[in-house]
Amino acid sequence: MKAIRAHGPGDPGVLVLDEIPVPEPGPGDVLIRVRAACLNPPDWYARRDFAMIPDHLFAGERLRVSFPWIPGSDASGVVAAVGPGVTDFSVGDEVFGLIRFPEVNNGGRAYAEYTTAPAAHLARKPPSVDHVHAAAVPMAGLTAYQFLVDRIRLPAGRTVLVNGAAGGVGHFAVQLARLRGARVIAVASSRHEGFLRDLGADEYVDYTATAAEDAVRDADVVIDTVGGPDAHRFLKTVKDGGTIGPVFPGDYHPEEAARRGIEIRGGQVHSDGGQMAELAALLADGSLRAGIDSVYDLADAAKAHERAETGHIQGKIVLSVP
Ligand SMILES: NC(=O)c1ccc[n+]([C@@H]2O[C@H](COP(=O)([O-])OP(=O)(O)OC[C@H]3O[C@@H](n4cnc5c(N)ncnc54)[C@H](OP(=O)(O)O)[C@@H]3O)[C@@H](O)[C@H]2O)c1
Structure with a gap:
Protein backbone atom coordinates (compact mmCIF):
# COMPACT_ATOMS: atom_id res chain seq x y z
CA MET A 1 0.00 0.00 0.00
CA LYS A 2 0.96 3.65 -0.23
CA ALA A 3 1.67 5.47 3.01
CA ILE A 4 3.16 8.79 4.00
CA ARG A 5 6.22 8.38 6.21
CA ALA A 6 8.80 10.64 7.80
CA HIS A 7 12.21 8.99 7.96
CA GLY A 8 13.49 11.61 10.38
CA PRO A 9 12.37 14.86 11.99
CA GLY A 10 12.11 18.12 10.09
CA ASP A 11 10.17 20.43 7.79
CA PRO A 12 7.06 19.26 5.88
CA GLY A 13 9.37 17.96 3.12
CA VAL A 14 10.35 14.99 5.32
CA LEU A 15 6.89 13.53 4.56
CA VAL A 16 7.32 11.19 1.58
CA LEU A 17 5.08 8.65 -0.15
CA ASP A 18 6.39 5.13 0.44
CA GLU A 19 5.23 1.67 -0.64
CA ILE A 20 4.92 -0.60 2.42
CA PRO A 21 3.01 -3.79 3.38
CA VAL A 22 -0.66 -3.57 4.40
CA PRO A 23 -0.84 -3.97 8.22
CA GLU A 24 -2.58 -6.96 9.84
CA PRO A 25 -5.40 -6.32 12.33
CA GLY A 26 -4.56 -7.77 15.76
CA PRO A 27 -7.04 -8.96 18.39
CA GLY A 28 -9.81 -6.39 18.85
CA ASP A 29 -8.66 -4.40 15.80
CA VAL A 30 -10.19 -3.74 12.41
CA LEU A 31 -8.32 -3.05 9.18
CA ILE A 32 -9.63 0.17 7.61
CA ARG A 33 -9.36 1.07 3.93
CA VAL A 34 -8.76 4.75 4.63
CA ARG A 35 -10.74 7.16 2.44
CA ALA A 36 -9.77 10.35 4.29
CA ALA A 37 -7.37 11.27 7.10
CA CYS A 38 -7.18 14.53 8.97
CA LEU A 39 -4.30 16.70 10.17
CA ASN A 40 -4.02 17.65 13.83
CA PRO A 41 -1.39 19.70 15.68
CA PRO A 42 0.28 16.57 17.21
CA ASP A 43 1.08 15.46 13.62
CA TRP A 44 3.32 18.47 13.06
CA TYR A 45 4.67 18.45 16.64
CA ALA A 46 5.73 14.79 16.19
CA ARG A 47 7.08 15.45 12.68
CA ARG A 48 9.59 17.76 14.38
CA ASP A 49 10.10 15.18 17.17
CA PHE A 50 8.42 17.63 19.62
CA ALA A 51 11.45 19.96 19.39
CA MET A 52 9.23 23.04 19.90
CA ILE A 53 7.52 21.73 23.05
CA PRO A 54 9.26 22.91 26.25
CA ASP A 55 10.31 20.26 28.81
CA HIS A 56 7.83 21.44 31.47
CA LEU A 57 4.88 20.53 29.22
CA PHE A 58 5.85 16.85 29.38
CA ALA A 59 4.48 15.25 32.56
CA GLY A 60 7.40 12.81 32.71
CA GLU A 61 10.09 12.09 30.12
CA ARG A 62 10.11 13.88 26.75
CA LEU A 63 8.22 12.03 24.02
CA ARG A 64 10.51 10.81 21.22
CA VAL A 65 9.32 9.62 17.82
CA SER A 66 10.61 6.31 16.38
CA PHE A 67 11.31 6.94 12.70
CA PRO A 68 10.23 5.93 10.09
CA TRP A 69 6.87 7.14 11.36
CA ILE A 70 3.40 7.32 9.75
CA PRO A 71 1.37 10.30 11.03
CA GLY A 72 -2.36 10.56 11.46
CA SER A 73 -4.77 9.75 14.27
CA ASP A 74 -8.04 10.70 12.53
CA ALA A 75 -9.41 8.39 9.85
CA SER A 76 -12.64 7.74 8.00
CA GLY A 77 -12.93 4.71 5.77
CA VAL A 78 -14.36 1.26 5.16
CA VAL A 79 -13.70 -1.88 7.21
CA ALA A 80 -11.60 -4.20 5.03
CA ALA A 81 -11.00 -7.00 7.58
CA VAL A 82 -11.66 -7.69 11.24
CA GLY A 83 -9.22 -9.14 13.75
CA PRO A 84 -9.97 -11.85 16.33
CA GLY A 85 -12.68 -10.95 18.83
CA VAL A 86 -14.27 -8.09 16.87
CA THR A 87 -18.06 -8.38 16.90
CA ASP A 88 -19.21 -4.75 16.56
CA PHE A 89 -18.06 -4.19 12.97
CA SER A 90 -18.07 -6.21 9.74
CA VAL A 91 -16.29 -5.93 6.42
CA GLY A 92 -17.87 -3.10 4.40
CA ASP A 93 -18.95 -0.94 7.37
CA GLU A 94 -18.08 2.75 7.02
CA VAL A 95 -16.32 3.89 10.19
CA PHE A 96 -14.44 6.87 11.61
CA GLY A 97 -12.53 7.60 14.78
CA LEU A 98 -9.55 8.89 16.74
CA ILE A 99 -7.14 5.96 16.68
CA ARG A 100 -4.88 4.99 19.63
CA PHE A 101 -4.51 8.56 20.87
CA PRO A 102 -2.53 9.82 22.80
CA GLU A 103 -0.02 7.13 21.78
CA VAL A 104 2.67 8.43 19.40
CA ASN A 105 4.81 5.54 18.18
CA ASN A 106 1.93 3.08 18.23
CA GLY A 107 -0.55 5.74 17.12
CA GLY A 108 -3.12 5.91 14.34
CA ARG A 109 -0.99 5.78 11.16
CA ALA A 110 -3.90 7.17 9.17
CA TYR A 111 -1.88 8.86 6.37
CA ALA A 112 -2.06 5.60 4.42
CA GLU A 113 -4.29 3.52 2.18
CA TYR A 114 -4.88 1.09 5.06
CA THR A 115 -4.54 1.37 8.81
CA THR A 116 -5.57 -0.72 11.80
CA ALA A 117 -7.65 0.60 14.68
CA PRO A 118 -9.10 -0.84 17.88
CA ALA A 119 -12.81 -1.39 17.25
CA ALA A 120 -13.41 0.38 20.59
CA HIS A 121 -12.05 3.63 19.11
CA LEU A 122 -14.48 3.70 16.16
CA ALA A 123 -18.08 4.53 15.39
CA ARG A 124 -20.18 4.09 12.27
CA LYS A 125 -19.89 7.03 9.88
CA PRO A 126 -23.33 8.53 9.18
CA PRO A 127 -24.24 7.79 5.52
CA SER A 128 -25.18 11.45 4.98
CA VAL A 129 -21.65 12.64 5.83
CA ASP A 130 -18.85 12.07 3.31
CA HIS A 131 -15.45 10.67 4.32
CA VAL A 132 -13.71 14.07 4.12
CA HIS A 133 -16.17 15.68 6.55
CA ALA A 134 -16.18 12.59 8.80
CA ALA A 135 -12.37 12.45 9.00
CA ALA A 136 -12.40 16.10 10.08
CA VAL A 137 -14.22 15.29 13.31
CA PRO A 138 -12.47 12.79 15.62
CA MET A 139 -9.64 14.53 17.51
CA ALA A 140 -11.01 18.07 17.39
CA GLY A 141 -14.61 17.00 18.02
CA LEU A 142 -13.70 14.67 20.89
CA THR A 143 -11.51 17.38 22.45
CA ALA A 144 -14.38 19.87 22.44
CA TYR A 145 -16.76 17.16 23.72
CA GLN A 146 -14.45 15.91 26.47
CA PHE A 147 -13.76 19.47 27.71
CA LEU A 148 -17.38 20.66 27.70
CA VAL A 149 -19.10 17.44 28.75
CA ASP A 150 -16.62 15.30 30.74
CA ARG A 151 -14.44 17.92 32.44
CA ILE A 152 -16.56 21.05 32.71
CA ARG A 265 -9.78 22.12 34.19
CA GLY A 266 -7.37 20.90 31.52
CA GLY A 267 -6.44 17.48 30.22
CA GLN A 268 -5.59 15.37 27.23
CA VAL A 269 -8.05 14.09 24.65
CA HIS A 270 -8.28 10.32 24.32
CA SER A 271 -9.82 7.85 21.86
CA ASP A 272 -13.41 6.85 22.66
CA GLY A 273 -15.70 5.01 20.23
CA GLY A 274 -18.80 5.57 22.41
CA GLN A 275 -18.32 9.33 22.32
CA MET A 276 -17.63 9.13 18.56
CA ALA A 277 -21.08 7.51 18.22
CA GLU A 278 -22.60 10.49 20.07
CA LEU A 279 -20.84 12.90 17.69
CA ALA A 280 -22.01 10.73 14.76
CA ALA A 281 -25.62 11.16 15.86
CA LEU A 282 -25.20 14.96 15.94
CA LEU A 283 -23.57 14.90 12.49
CA ALA A 284 -26.35 12.70 11.13
CA ASP A 285 -29.12 15.09 12.18
CA GLY A 286 -27.17 18.14 11.00
CA SER A 287 -26.79 19.74 14.43
CA LEU A 288 -22.96 19.41 14.22
CA ARG A 289 -20.96 20.32 11.13
CA ALA A 290 -17.27 19.98 10.26
CA GLY A 291 -15.68 23.05 8.71
CA ILE A 292 -13.18 22.19 5.99
CA ASP A 293 -10.21 24.53 5.61
CA SER A 294 -8.70 22.60 2.69
CA VAL A 295 -8.37 19.12 1.17
CA TYR A 296 -5.17 17.60 -0.27
CA ASP A 297 -4.45 14.25 -1.88
CA LEU A 298 -2.60 11.79 0.36
CA ALA A 299 0.49 12.17 -1.85
CA ASP A 300 0.48 15.93 -1.08
CA ALA A 301 0.69 15.51 2.71
CA ALA A 302 3.78 17.75 2.78
CA LYS A 303 1.78 20.56 1.13
CA ALA A 304 -1.00 20.03 3.67
CA HIS A 305 1.55 20.41 6.49
CA GLU A 306 2.89 23.58 4.84
CA ARG A 307 -0.68 24.94 4.84
CA ALA A 308 -1.00 24.04 8.54
CA GLU A 309 2.20 25.88 9.39
CA THR A 310 0.90 29.13 7.90
CA GLY A 311 -1.78 29.16 10.68
CA HIS A 312 -5.21 30.86 10.73
CA ILE A 313 -6.84 27.49 10.05
CA GLN A 314 -10.63 27.59 9.56
CA GLY A 315 -11.96 24.16 10.55
CA LYS A 316 -9.84 21.21 9.48
CA ILE A 317 -7.24 20.26 6.87
CA VAL A 318 -8.03 16.84 5.38
CA LEU A 319 -6.15 14.33 3.20
CA SER A 320 -8.25 12.51 0.64
CA VAL A 321 -7.04 8.95 0.04
CA PRO A 322 -7.84 7.78 -3.50
N1 LIG B 1 -5.65 19.12 25.34
C1 LIG B 1 -5.82 18.34 24.28
O1 LIG B 1 -6.07 17.15 24.38
C2 LIG B 1 -5.73 18.97 22.90
C3 LIG B 1 -6.46 18.38 21.86
C4 LIG B 1 -6.44 19.00 20.61
C5 LIG B 1 -5.67 20.14 20.42
N2 LIG B 1 -4.92 20.62 21.44
C6 LIG B 1 -4.12 21.84 21.26
O2 LIG B 1 -5.03 22.92 21.13
C7 LIG B 1 -4.52 23.86 20.21
C8 LIG B 1 -5.56 24.15 19.15
O3 LIG B 1 -5.77 22.98 18.39
P1 LIG B 1 -6.61 23.06 17.05
O4 LIG B 1 -6.58 21.72 16.45
O5 LIG B 1 -7.93 23.69 17.29
O6 LIG B 1 -5.67 24.06 16.20
P2 LIG B 1 -5.95 24.83 14.86
O7 LIG B 1 -6.97 24.10 14.05
O8 LIG B 1 -4.62 25.13 14.28
O9 LIG B 1 -6.65 26.20 15.29
C9 LIG B 1 -6.00 27.20 15.97
C10 LIG B 1 -6.87 28.47 15.79
O10 LIG B 1 -6.41 29.49 16.67
C11 LIG B 1 -6.56 30.74 16.03
N3 LIG B 1 -5.62 31.66 16.68
C12 LIG B 1 -4.28 31.75 16.53
N4 LIG B 1 -3.78 32.70 17.32
C13 LIG B 1 -4.83 33.20 18.03
C14 LIG B 1 -4.95 34.21 19.04
N5 LIG B 1 -3.91 34.87 19.48
N6 LIG B 1 -6.18 34.44 19.55
C15 LIG B 1 -7.26 33.77 19.12
N7 LIG B 1 -7.22 32.81 18.15
C16 LIG B 1 -6.00 32.54 17.62
C17 LIG B 1 -6.28 30.47 14.56
O11 LIG B 1 -6.96 31.32 13.64
P3 LIG B 1 -7.02 32.93 13.66
O12 LIG B 1 -5.75 33.41 14.28
O13 LIG B 1 -7.13 33.32 12.21
O14 LIG B 1 -8.26 33.28 14.45
C18 LIG B 1 -6.83 29.04 14.39
O15 LIG B 1 -8.13 29.05 13.86
C19 LIG B 1 -3.22 23.28 19.66
O16 LIG B 1 -2.16 23.89 20.33
C20 LIG B 1 -3.29 21.82 20.01
O17 LIG B 1 -2.03 21.26 20.22
C21 LIG B 1 -4.94 20.06 22.68
Whole structure:
Protein backbone atom coordinates (compact mmCIF):
# COMPACT_ATOMS: atom_id res chain seq x y z
CA MET A 1 0.00 0.00 0.00
CA LYS A 2 0.96 3.65 -0.23
CA ALA A 3 1.67 5.47 3.01
CA ILE A 4 3.16 8.79 4.00
CA ARG A 5 6.22 8.38 6.21
CA ALA A 6 8.80 10.64 7.80
CA HIS A 7 12.21 8.99 7.96
CA GLY A 8 13.49 11.61 10.38
CA PRO A 9 12.37 14.86 11.99
CA GLY A 10 12.11 18.12 10.09
CA ASP A 11 10.17 20.43 7.79
CA PRO A 12 7.06 19.26 5.88
CA GLY A 13 9.37 17.96 3.12
CA VAL A 14 10.35 14.99 5.32
CA LEU A 15 6.89 13.53 4.56
CA VAL A 16 7.32 11.19 1.58
CA LEU A 17 5.08 8.65 -0.15
CA ASP A 18 6.39 5.13 0.44
CA GLU A 19 5.23 1.67 -0.64
CA ILE A 20 4.92 -0.60 2.42
CA PRO A 21 3.01 -3.79 3.38
CA VAL A 22 -0.66 -3.57 4.40
CA PRO A 23 -0.84 -3.97 8.22
CA GLU A 24 -2.58 -6.96 9.84
CA PRO A 25 -5.40 -6.32 12.33
CA GLY A 26 -4.56 -7.77 15.76
CA PRO A 27 -7.04 -8.96 18.39
CA GLY A 28 -9.81 -6.39 18.85
CA ASP A 29 -8.66 -4.40 15.80
CA VAL A 30 -10.19 -3.74 12.41
CA LEU A 31 -8.32 -3.05 9.18
CA ILE A 32 -9.63 0.17 7.61
CA ARG A 33 -9.36 1.07 3.93
CA VAL A 34 -8.76 4.75 4.63
CA ARG A 35 -10.74 7.16 2.44
CA ALA A 36 -9.77 10.35 4.29
CA ALA A 37 -7.37 11.27 7.10
CA CYS A 38 -7.18 14.53 8.97
CA LEU A 39 -4.30 16.70 10.17
CA ASN A 40 -4.02 17.65 13.83
CA PRO A 41 -1.39 19.70 15.68
CA PRO A 42 0.28 16.57 17.21
CA ASP A 43 1.08 15.46 13.62
CA TRP A 44 3.32 18.47 13.06
CA TYR A 45 4.67 18.45 16.64
CA ALA A 46 5.73 14.79 16.19
CA ARG A 47 7.08 15.45 12.68
CA ARG A 48 9.59 17.76 14.38
CA ASP A 49 10.10 15.18 17.17
CA PHE A 50 8.42 17.63 19.62
CA ALA A 51 11.45 19.96 19.39
CA MET A 52 9.23 23.04 19.90
CA ILE A 53 7.52 21.73 23.05
CA PRO A 54 9.26 22.91 26.25
CA ASP A 55 10.31 20.26 28.81
CA HIS A 56 7.83 21.44 31.47
CA LEU A 57 4.88 20.53 29.22
CA PHE A 58 5.85 16.85 29.38
CA ALA A 59 4.48 15.25 32.56
CA GLY A 60 7.40 12.81 32.71
CA GLU A 61 10.09 12.09 30.12
CA ARG A 62 10.11 13.88 26.75
CA LEU A 63 8.22 12.03 24.02
CA ARG A 64 10.51 10.81 21.22
CA VAL A 65 9.32 9.62 17.82
CA SER A 66 10.61 6.31 16.38
CA PHE A 67 11.31 6.94 12.70
CA PRO A 68 10.23 5.93 10.09
CA TRP A 69 6.87 7.14 11.36
CA ILE A 70 3.40 7.32 9.75
CA PRO A 71 1.37 10.30 11.03
CA GLY A 72 -2.36 10.56 11.46
CA SER A 73 -4.77 9.75 14.27
CA ASP A 74 -8.04 10.70 12.53
CA ALA A 75 -9.41 8.39 9.85
CA SER A 76 -12.64 7.74 8.00
CA GLY A 77 -12.93 4.71 5.77
CA VAL A 78 -14.36 1.26 5.16
CA VAL A 79 -13.70 -1.88 7.21
CA ALA A 80 -11.60 -4.20 5.03
CA ALA A 81 -11.00 -7.00 7.58
CA VAL A 82 -11.66 -7.69 11.24
CA GLY A 83 -9.22 -9.14 13.75
CA PRO A 84 -9.97 -11.85 16.33
CA GLY A 85 -12.68 -10.95 18.83
CA VAL A 86 -14.27 -8.09 16.87
CA THR A 87 -18.06 -8.38 16.90
CA ASP A 88 -19.21 -4.75 16.56
CA PHE A 89 -18.06 -4.19 12.97
CA SER A 90 -18.07 -6.21 9.74
CA VAL A 91 -16.29 -5.93 6.42
CA GLY A 92 -17.87 -3.10 4.40
CA ASP A 93 -18.95 -0.94 7.37
CA GLU A 94 -18.08 2.75 7.02
CA VAL A 95 -16.32 3.89 10.19
CA PHE A 96 -14.44 6.87 11.61
CA GLY A 97 -12.53 7.60 14.78
CA LEU A 98 -9.55 8.89 16.74
CA ILE A 99 -7.14 5.96 16.68
CA ARG A 100 -4.88 4.99 19.63
CA PHE A 101 -4.51 8.56 20.87
CA PRO A 102 -2.53 9.82 22.80
CA GLU A 103 -0.02 7.13 21.78
CA VAL A 104 2.67 8.43 19.40
CA ASN A 105 4.81 5.54 18.18
CA ASN A 106 1.93 3.08 18.23
CA GLY A 107 -0.55 5.74 17.12
CA GLY A 108 -3.12 5.91 14.34
CA ARG A 109 -0.99 5.78 11.16
CA ALA A 110 -3.90 7.17 9.17
CA TYR A 111 -1.88 8.86 6.37
CA ALA A 112 -2.06 5.60 4.42
CA GLU A 113 -4.29 3.52 2.18
CA TYR A 114 -4.88 1.09 5.06
CA THR A 115 -4.54 1.37 8.81
CA THR A 116 -5.57 -0.72 11.80
CA ALA A 117 -7.65 0.60 14.68
CA PRO A 118 -9.10 -0.84 17.88
CA ALA A 119 -12.81 -1.39 17.25
CA ALA A 120 -13.41 0.38 20.59
CA HIS A 121 -12.05 3.63 19.11
CA LEU A 122 -14.48 3.70 16.16
CA ALA A 123 -18.08 4.53 15.39
CA ARG A 124 -20.18 4.09 12.27
CA LYS A 125 -19.89 7.03 9.88
CA PRO A 126 -23.33 8.53 9.18
CA PRO A 127 -24.24 7.79 5.52
CA SER A 128 -25.18 11.45 4.98
CA VAL A 129 -21.65 12.64 5.83
CA ASP A 130 -18.85 12.07 3.31
CA HIS A 131 -15.45 10.67 4.32
CA VAL A 132 -13.71 14.07 4.12
CA HIS A 133 -16.17 15.68 6.55
CA ALA A 134 -16.18 12.59 8.80
CA ALA A 135 -12.37 12.45 9.00
CA ALA A 136 -12.40 16.10 10.08
CA VAL A 137 -14.22 15.29 13.31
CA PRO A 138 -12.47 12.79 15.62
CA MET A 139 -9.64 14.53 17.51
CA ALA A 140 -11.01 18.07 17.39
CA GLY A 141 -14.61 17.00 18.02
CA LEU A 142 -13.70 14.67 20.89
CA THR A 143 -11.51 17.38 22.45
CA ALA A 144 -14.38 19.87 22.44
CA TYR A 145 -16.76 17.16 23.72
CA GLN A 146 -14.45 15.91 26.47
CA PHE A 147 -13.76 19.47 27.71
CA LEU A 148 -17.38 20.66 27.70
CA VAL A 149 -19.10 17.44 28.75
CA ASP A 150 -16.62 15.30 30.74
CA ARG A 151 -14.44 17.92 32.44
CA ILE A 152 -16.56 21.05 32.71
CA ARG A 153 -20.00 19.37 32.69
CA LEU A 154 -21.44 22.53 31.17
CA PRO A 155 -24.93 23.19 32.55
CA ALA A 156 -27.58 24.78 30.30
CA GLY A 157 -27.90 28.53 29.94
CA ARG A 158 -24.29 29.54 30.60
CA THR A 159 -22.05 32.00 28.71
CA VAL A 160 -19.09 30.31 27.06
CA LEU A 161 -16.15 32.17 25.49
CA VAL A 162 -14.19 30.13 22.94
CA ASN A 163 -10.71 31.46 22.16
CA GLY A 164 -9.25 30.22 18.88
CA ALA A 165 -12.88 29.64 17.85
CA ALA A 166 -12.28 29.09 14.13
CA GLY A 167 -9.75 26.28 14.56
CA GLY A 168 -10.41 22.56 14.70
CA VAL A 169 -11.26 22.34 18.39
CA GLY A 170 -12.74 25.85 18.57
CA HIS A 171 -15.37 25.45 15.86
CA PHE A 172 -16.65 22.22 17.42
CA ALA A 173 -16.63 23.82 20.89
CA VAL A 174 -18.78 26.71 19.58
CA GLN A 175 -21.35 24.25 18.23
CA LEU A 176 -21.35 21.84 21.18
CA ALA A 177 -21.69 24.71 23.66
CA ARG A 178 -24.66 26.05 21.64
CA LEU A 179 -26.22 22.58 21.62
CA ARG A 180 -26.00 22.64 25.44
CA GLY A 181 -27.94 25.90 25.48
CA ALA A 182 -25.03 28.29 25.95
CA ARG A 183 -24.63 31.86 24.78
CA VAL A 184 -21.36 31.66 22.85
CA ILE A 185 -18.74 34.37 22.41
CA ALA A 186 -16.26 33.47 19.67
CA VAL A 187 -12.76 34.99 19.70
CA ALA A 188 -10.91 34.74 16.38
CA SER A 189 -9.35 36.90 13.69
CA SER A 190 -11.60 38.95 11.40
CA ARG A 191 -11.64 36.56 8.44
CA HIS A 192 -13.68 33.92 10.34
CA GLU A 193 -16.71 35.97 11.41
CA GLY A 194 -19.15 34.67 8.76
CA PHE A 195 -18.03 31.08 9.36
CA LEU A 196 -18.50 31.29 13.13
CA ARG A 197 -21.79 33.19 13.07
CA ASP A 198 -23.10 30.54 10.66
CA LEU A 199 -22.11 27.87 13.21
CA GLY A 200 -24.10 29.68 15.90
CA ALA A 201 -21.73 32.13 17.64
CA ASP A 202 -23.88 34.77 19.37
CA GLU A 203 -21.09 37.33 19.75
CA TYR A 204 -17.80 37.80 17.97
CA VAL A 205 -14.57 39.37 19.15
CA ASP A 206 -12.04 40.01 16.39
CA TYR A 207 -8.86 39.79 18.45
CA THR A 208 -6.91 41.69 15.79
CA ALA A 209 -9.06 44.78 16.56
CA THR A 210 -10.10 44.29 20.21
CA ALA A 211 -8.48 42.27 22.99
CA ALA A 212 -10.99 39.77 24.44
CA GLU A 213 -10.15 40.89 27.99
CA ASP A 214 -11.26 44.44 27.08
CA ALA A 215 -14.55 43.28 25.56
CA VAL A 216 -15.84 40.43 27.77
CA ARG A 217 -16.52 40.32 31.53
CA ASP A 218 -19.26 37.82 32.14
CA ALA A 219 -18.22 34.40 30.84
CA ASP A 220 -19.02 31.37 33.01
CA VAL A 221 -16.61 29.24 31.01
CA VAL A 222 -13.60 29.94 28.79
CA ILE A 223 -12.43 27.25 26.37
CA ASP A 224 -8.93 28.43 25.48
CA THR A 225 -7.34 26.64 22.53
CA VAL A 226 -4.48 29.16 22.35
CA GLY A 227 -2.99 29.23 25.89
CA GLY A 228 0.61 30.39 26.29
CA PRO A 229 2.40 32.69 28.74
CA ASP A 230 -0.20 35.52 28.61
CA ALA A 231 -3.23 33.24 28.93
CA HIS A 232 -3.95 34.79 32.36
CA ARG A 233 -5.51 37.79 30.60
CA PHE A 234 -8.60 35.57 30.16
CA LEU A 235 -9.14 35.68 33.94
CA LYS A 236 -10.66 39.14 33.33
CA THR A 237 -13.28 37.65 31.02
CA VAL A 238 -14.54 35.05 33.55
CA LYS A 239 -16.96 35.53 36.45
CA ASP A 240 -15.77 34.67 39.96
CA GLY A 241 -16.47 30.96 40.45
CA GLY A 242 -16.21 30.30 36.69
CA THR A 243 -14.13 27.74 34.82
CA ILE A 244 -11.28 27.88 32.32
CA GLY A 245 -10.60 24.89 30.08
CA PRO A 246 -7.03 25.19 28.76
CA VAL A 247 -6.99 23.04 25.63
CA PHE A 248 -3.39 24.14 25.07
CA PRO A 249 -1.48 24.80 28.31
CA GLY A 250 -1.07 28.37 29.50
CA ASP A 251 -0.18 30.46 32.55
CA TYR A 252 -3.52 31.27 34.20
CA HIS A 253 -1.99 32.77 37.38
CA PRO A 254 -3.21 29.91 39.58
CA GLU A 255 -3.12 31.95 42.81
CA GLU A 256 -5.37 34.70 41.43
CA ALA A 257 -7.64 32.07 39.87
CA ALA A 258 -7.90 30.23 43.24
CA ARG A 259 -8.61 33.51 45.12
CA ARG A 260 -11.53 34.18 42.74
CA GLY A 261 -12.78 30.58 42.85
CA ILE A 262 -12.01 30.05 39.16
CA GLU A 263 -11.31 26.41 38.36
CA ILE A 264 -8.74 25.46 35.72
CA ARG A 265 -9.78 22.12 34.19
CA GLY A 266 -7.37 20.90 31.52
CA GLY A 267 -6.44 17.48 30.22
CA GLN A 268 -5.59 15.37 27.23
CA VAL A 269 -8.05 14.09 24.65
CA HIS A 270 -8.28 10.32 24.32
CA SER A 271 -9.82 7.85 21.86
CA ASP A 272 -13.41 6.85 22.66
CA GLY A 273 -15.70 5.01 20.23
CA GLY A 274 -18.80 5.57 22.41
CA GLN A 275 -18.32 9.33 22.32
CA MET A 276 -17.63 9.13 18.56
CA ALA A 277 -21.08 7.51 18.22
CA GLU A 278 -22.60 10.49 20.07
CA LEU A 279 -20.84 12.90 17.69
CA ALA A 280 -22.01 10.73 14.76
CA ALA A 281 -25.62 11.16 15.86
CA LEU A 282 -25.20 14.96 15.94
CA LEU A 283 -23.57 14.90 12.49
CA ALA A 284 -26.35 12.70 11.13
CA ASP A 285 -29.12 15.09 12.18
CA GLY A 286 -27.17 18.14 11.00
CA SER A 287 -26.79 19.74 14.43
CA LEU A 288 -22.96 19.41 14.22
CA ARG A 289 -20.96 20.32 11.13
CA ALA A 290 -17.27 19.98 10.26
CA GLY A 291 -15.68 23.05 8.71
CA ILE A 292 -13.18 22.19 5.99
CA ASP A 293 -10.21 24.53 5.61
CA SER A 294 -8.70 22.60 2.69
CA VAL A 295 -8.37 19.12 1.17
CA TYR A 296 -5.17 17.60 -0.27
CA ASP A 297 -4.45 14.25 -1.88
CA LEU A 298 -2.60 11.79 0.36
CA ALA A 299 0.49 12.17 -1.85
CA ASP A 300 0.48 15.93 -1.08
CA ALA A 301 0.69 15.51 2.71
CA ALA A 302 3.78 17.75 2.78
CA LYS A 303 1.78 20.56 1.13
CA ALA A 304 -1.00 20.03 3.67
CA HIS A 305 1.55 20.41 6.49
CA GLU A 306 2.89 23.58 4.84
CA ARG A 307 -0.68 24.94 4.84
CA ALA A 308 -1.00 24.04 8.54
CA GLU A 309 2.20 25.88 9.39
CA THR A 310 0.90 29.13 7.90
CA GLY A 311 -1.78 29.16 10.68
CA HIS A 312 -5.21 30.86 10.73
CA ILE A 313 -6.84 27.49 10.05
CA GLN A 314 -10.63 27.59 9.56
CA GLY A 315 -11.96 24.16 10.55
CA LYS A 316 -9.84 21.21 9.48
CA ILE A 317 -7.24 20.26 6.87
CA VAL A 318 -8.03 16.84 5.38
CA LEU A 319 -6.15 14.33 3.20
CA SER A 320 -8.25 12.51 0.64
CA VAL A 321 -7.04 8.95 0.04
CA PRO A 322 -7.84 7.78 -3.50
N1 LIG B 1 -5.65 19.12 25.34
C1 LIG B 1 -5.82 18.34 24.28
O1 LIG B 1 -6.07 17.15 24.38
C2 LIG B 1 -5.73 18.97 22.90
C3 LIG B 1 -6.46 18.38 21.86
C4 LIG B 1 -6.44 19.00 20.61
C5 LIG B 1 -5.67 20.14 20.42
N2 LIG B 1 -4.92 20.62 21.44
C6 LIG B 1 -4.12 21.84 21.26
O2 LIG B 1 -5.03 22.92 21.13
C7 LIG B 1 -4.52 23.86 20.21
C8 LIG B 1 -5.56 24.15 19.15
O3 LIG B 1 -5.77 22.98 18.39
P1 LIG B 1 -6.61 23.06 17.05
O4 LIG B 1 -6.58 21.72 16.45
O5 LIG B 1 -7.93 23.69 17.29
O6 LIG B 1 -5.67 24.06 16.20
P2 LIG B 1 -5.95 24.83 14.86
O7 LIG B 1 -6.97 24.10 14.05
O8 LIG B 1 -4.62 25.13 14.28
O9 LIG B 1 -6.65 26.20 15.29
C9 LIG B 1 -6.00 27.20 15.97
C10 LIG B 1 -6.87 28.47 15.79
O10 LIG B 1 -6.41 29.49 16.67
C11 LIG B 1 -6.56 30.74 16.03
N3 LIG B 1 -5.62 31.66 16.68
C12 LIG B 1 -4.28 31.75 16.53
N4 LIG B 1 -3.78 32.70 17.32
C13 LIG B 1 -4.83 33.20 18.03
C14 LIG B 1 -4.95 34.21 19.04
N5 LIG B 1 -3.91 34.87 19.48
N6 LIG B 1 -6.18 34.44 19.55
C15 LIG B 1 -7.26 33.77 19.12
N7 LIG B 1 -7.22 32.81 18.15
C16 LIG B 1 -6.00 32.54 17.62
C17 LIG B 1 -6.28 30.47 14.56
O11 LIG B 1 -6.96 31.32 13.64
P3 LIG B 1 -7.02 32.93 13.66
O12 LIG B 1 -5.75 33.41 14.28
O13 LIG B 1 -7.13 33.32 12.21
O14 LIG B 1 -8.26 33.28 14.45
C18 LIG B 1 -6.83 29.04 14.39
O15 LIG B 1 -8.13 29.05 13.86
C19 LIG B 1 -3.22 23.28 19.66
O16 LIG B 1 -2.16 23.89 20.33
C20 LIG B 1 -3.29 21.82 20.01
O17 LIG B 1 -2.03 21.26 20.22
C21 LIG B 1 -4.94 20.06 22.68
